[in-house]
Amino acid sequence: MKQIFARPASLTGKNFHFCPGCHHGIVHRLVAEAIDYFDLRERTVGIASVGCSVFLYDYFAIDVIEAPHGRAAAVATGTKRVLDDRIVFTYQGDGDLAAIGTAEIIHAANRGENITVIFVNNSIYGMTGGQMAPTTMLGQQSTTSPYGRDCQRDGYPIKMAEMLAALEGPSLVARVAVDRPPNVKKARKVIRQAFQMQVENKGFSFVEVLSACPTNWGLNPQQAVKRVAEEMIPYFPLGVLKQKDVVDVL
Amino acid sequence: MSAAKKVFLKGNEAIAMAAINAGCRYYFGYPITPQNDIPEYMARHLPEVGGEFLQAESEIASINMLLGAAATGVRVMTSSSGPGISLMQEGFSYLAGNELPALVVNMSRQGPGLGGINATQGDYFQAVKGGGHGDYHLIVLAPHTGQELYDLTIKGFELAEKYRCLTMLLGDAILGQIKEPIDPWKPEKTAGDPDREWLITGARGRQPRLIKSLYLADGEMEKHNWRLQEKYRRLAAEDVMVETRHTDDARLVVVAFGSMARIAKTSIEQARAKGLRVGLIRPITLYPFPTATIGEISRQGARFLTCEMNTGQMVEDVRLAVENPGQVEFYGRPGGSVPTPEEILARIEETYQD
Numbered sequence: 001m002k003q004i005f006a007r008p009a010s011l012t013g014k015n016f017h018f019c020p021g022c023h024h025g026i027v028h029r030l031v032a033e034a035i036d037y038f039d040l041r042e043r044t045v046g047i048a049s050v051g052c053s054v055f056l057y058d059y060f061a062i063d064v065i066e067a068p069h070g071r072a073a074a075v076a077t078g079t080k081r082v083l084d085d086r087i088v089f090t091y092q093g094d095g096d097l098a099a100i101g102t103a104e105i106i107h108a109a110n111r112g113e114n115i116t117v118i119f120v121n122n123s124i125y126g127m128t129g130g131q132m133a134p135t136t137m138l139g140q141q142s143t144t145s146p147y148g149r150d151c152q153r154d155g156y157p158i159k160m161a162e163m164l165a166a167l168e169g170p171s172l173v174a175r176v177a178v179d180r181p182p183n184v185k186k187a188r189k190v191i192r193q194a195f196q197m198q199v200e201n202k203g204f205s206f207v208e209v210l211s212a213c214p215t216n217w218g219l220n221p222q223q224a225v226k227r228v229a230e231e232m233i234p235y236f237p238l239g240v241l242k243q244k245d246v247v248d249v250l
Numbered sequence: 251m252s253a254a255k256k257v258f259l260k261g262n263e264a265i266a267m268a269a270i271n272a273g274c275r276y277y278f279g280y281p282i283t284p285q286n287d288i289p290e291y292m293a294r295h296l297p298e299v300g301g302e303f304l305q306a307e308s309e310i311a312s313i314n315m316l317l318g319a320a321a322t323g324v325r326v327m328t329s330s331s332g333p334g335i336s337l338m339q340e341g342f343s344y345l346a347g348n349e350l351p352a353l354v355v356n357m358s359r360q361g362p363g364l365g366g367i368n369a370t371q372g373d374y375f376q377a378v379k380g381g382g383h384g385d386y387h388l389i390v391l392a393p394h395t396g397q398e399l400y401d402l403t404i405k406g407f408e409l410a411e412k413y414r415c416l417t418m419l420l421g422d423a424i425l426g427q428i429k430e431p432i433d434p435w436k437p438e439k440t441a442g443d444p445d446r447e448w449l450i451t452g453a454r455g456r457q458p459r460l461i462k463s464l465y466l467a468d469g470e471m472e473k474h475n476w477r478l479q480e481k482y483r484r485l486a487a488e489d490v491m492v493e494t495r496h497t498d499d500a501r502l503v504v505v506a507f508g509s510m511a512r513i514a515k516t517s518i519e520q521a522r523a524k525g526l527r528v529g530l531i532r533p534i535t536l537y538p539f540p541t542a543t544i545g546e547i548s549r550q551g552a553r554f555l556t557c558e559m560n561t562g563q564m565v566e567d568v569r570l571a572v573e574n575p576g577q578v579e580f581y582g583r584p585g586g587s588v589p590t591p592e593e594i595l596a597r598i599e600e601t602y603q604d
Contacts, residue, residue, distance in 0.1 A: 042452055042455065043454060044452060045450055054464060057458075057460045061453070061458050062452075062458050063451065063458050063459045063460070064459075064460050064462075065348075065460075066461060066462035067314065067317075068314060068340055068341065071310065071311070071314035071341075074306070074311040074314035074315050075315070075321075077304070077311075078314065078315035078320075078326070079318035079319065079321060079322060080318075081304060081315070081319060082318075082324050083322055087452075103307055103310070103311065104307070104310075106307075107307035
């Protein structure tokens, strides 16, 4: 019998601790599939960030360095500069990358560091219990914006992909979503291309993944994916914002 | 030590040359006075030996780049001064928790705040007592000449690797800027053991490895902390460095480190010429502190005069080391004012007569 579906070899098989309806599990799988596709597991170093995804070291069967909050892109820079024939990726949430780590991500991107960045944007701080993130939508309630995010007080949800696409350094900047199967398939393709960029030494690749956090949004999983489609995607448009030449492997 | 021709270098350049000769091939840093000769030397000379210099966007970034490189086991360094070192405290704590070896140079400047760039020793507490969060220590080395800057840079890498700790070389503008003849000897060992079981290299043909400092399971964090303390205990037992002068018959012992010790060396010779039985203890490792040496000499009944270019920081450790804290006097000049040997001599004479 031909096997057509299996757990990626780059995942350990340990059960995810993520909440029901959380999209980290899907994004983890897509990253692991990309690592498997190019047979990179034994030469990949993952940089874990601070947030719900810090435990990726339990789930990925690869070497991992845990970075201080927001500093994953700087840590990855140091690792990649030494191990330039290895594959180095960061996996960061919106608090980590778009608030405390803004300087590090902008300058890593601008240097065109040959690393891959997976940016999970679920518009809220997950691990600390649902505080306002830089990507929290206007009007969205969180534990630190209990009356809704107010642009007068809190500014606007920050569009990281657009900001980074404006720089000369990056080779690939894209935004995808994993709210429904067609989007998951597109996300799979773009994440694979992001790793391909690095394999081919083409420089900095960045994939923003719009994701749901049902627990901290106070929604059930179905309502949460609906919110991704109806509230987040219109403000954070999907697509490849910038791409230097790369052979399409699909 | 090889018999090499001496070279005439600024202290900062001596550090950079020593690091390259010790096998350091990666430098990450951000400009700040009075240590810019170090990154400038590295930017020029690292590419010549196949190394890499990278100017970071901040000291926060440079210490984290260092973290990412140190996890692979290579010799890597950064350097900064006061405000930049403050920004690196977060990284120091993580390097300690992650048990990563590396070298950081603090050519300190005055504070608090933006301060000034003259020589000072106001960063003693920050260097020795921590500054980042958690129960940890750096190995802190305090050179007082150009040659010692060179030698301790090499030693710093070796100690960092021996203990999986961050070594800080603590200097100031006097040491960094004075030009002196240096013997640019080359150590035999220019890299850590490539078979260390924690190196991050990609999990080829082996189990994946993890560098982390997060321990949430009950009791794990305490265990990790006790393990760190055991390293610090071993460090204190095996690697304290201290210079003593004229302490055998001394009635008064000056305790000073770095630039201040260099000035005080003149003062104690002046005192000896006047027939005063004055000695010197110069801690070379500020952490681990030469507590035993000071304690032993204090039991000879000597009095102590701790001299620092601050308002009294190391003096606390001297008081803890002596038999009777009442034996210890303090002389200090903060804020970048450097005393002359005669000023220290005057204070020695005054204390001696008491």
